[in-house]
Amino acid sequence: MPELPEVETVRRGLAPVMEGHxxxxxxxxRPDLRWxxxxxxxxxxxxxxxxxxxxxxxxxxxxxxxxxxxLIHLGMSGRMLVSGxxxxxxxxxxxxxxxxxxxxxxxxxxxxxxxNDPRRFGAMDLMDTATAEAHKLLAALGPEPLGNxxxxxxxxxxxxxxxxxxxxxxxxxxxxAGLGNIYVCEALYRARIHPGRKAGRISxxxxxxLVPIIREVLADAISAGGSSLRDFRQADGELxxxxxxxxxxxxxxxxxxxxxxxxxxxxxxxxxxxxxxxPSCQR
Ligand SMILES: [Zn+2]
Numbered sequence: 001m002p003e004l005p006e007v008e009t010v011r012r013g014l015a016p017v018m019e020g021h022x023x024x025x026x027x028x029x030r031p032d033l034r035w036x037x038x039x040x041x042x043x044x045x046x047x048x049x050x051x052x053x054x055x056x057x058x059x060x061x062x063x064x065x066x067x068x069x070x071l072i073h074l075g076m077s078g079r080m081l082v083s084g085x086x087x088x089x090x091x092x093x094x095x096x097x098x099x100x101x102x103x104x105x106x107x108x109x110x111x112x113x114x115x116n117d118p119r120r121f122g123a124m125d126l127m128d129t130a131t132a133e134a135h136k137l138l139a140a141l142g143p144e145p146l147g148n149x150x151x152x153x154x155x156x157x158x159x160x161x162x163x164x165x166x167x168x169x170x171x172x173x174x175x176x177a178g179l180g181n182i183y184v185c186e187a188l189y190r191a192r193i194h195p196g197r198k199a200g201r202i203s204x205x206x207x208x209x210l211v212p213i214i215r216e217v218l219a220d221a222i223s224a225g226g227s228s229l230r231d232f233r234q235a236d237g238e239l240x241x242x243x244x245x246x247x248x249x250x251x252x253x254x255x256x257x258x259x260x261x262x263x264x265x266x267x268x269x270x271x272x273x274x275x276x277x278x279p280s281c282q283r
Pocket of ligand 1: 256261263280
């Protein structure tokens with residue numbers, strides 16, 4: 001499932017083929033994904049110039065010159081493929097259409113962007129740009145972890161008195177937007193905080209220290225995604241999934257990477273999701 005760094009990598013991969021360019025033709029091949037598409041979606045996209053390509057949490061937002069914004073959510077299995085770009089960023093020929101190619105955007109430049117999603121948990125919607133922040137998927141989101149509103153006073157206040165485990169608190173999208181299971185595990189490892197520790201029982205000093213750590217974990221992953229962007233220009237044009245080595249995530253039973261620590265990484269299940277941590281380093 002793509003998390004914030006993967007979505008940001010997709011955004012960065014799409015930006016050169018979309019930003020400033022006109023959608024010459026949009027094809028919408030089914031009535032819905034997770035939810036029904038908005039009425040006349042293909043017509044409302046066709047002929048529009050993409051003025052900016054933004055990201056909010058795990059959503060990609062394309063602002064159109066019609067005053068509307070296209071929201072794209074990759075869901076569990078959504079993939080974006082770019083082909084036939086004459087600007088030379090992507091050199092792939094158009095692939096043969098596949099069964100799960102639900103939305104295809106043909107750009108005026110000749111580039112093609114294909115949204116493929118076998119499990120159909122993804123979503124696309126159109127909204128007025130002016131009121132985009134009030135969209136049902138965006139309205140309740142907390143601050144962006146890489147933005148200025150996510151800071152030490154905010155996190156200390158948000159966790160104050162909370163009886164939930166820190167793992168659950170950091171996954172709460174009202175507290176911080178876009179953090180998922182993988183990067184919360186990695187951030188708690190770097191902060192040396194046990195994922196089961198009650199959020200309200202962690203000292204303000206340790207909570208404050210989490211803020212730069214969360215930013216650093218995400219920035220490292222985004223930079224790994226950037227390397228993958230350079231690689232897949234020679235590969236198959238699929239955006240967003242990249243090899244990344246984690247310190248704890250998926251490493252149950254493997255040795256802790258902290259120098260001098262001899263413990264092995266453990267896995268526990270919290271609210272139905274796996275948490276990976278070092279029982280020696282994280283308290
Ligand atoms: Zn350790």
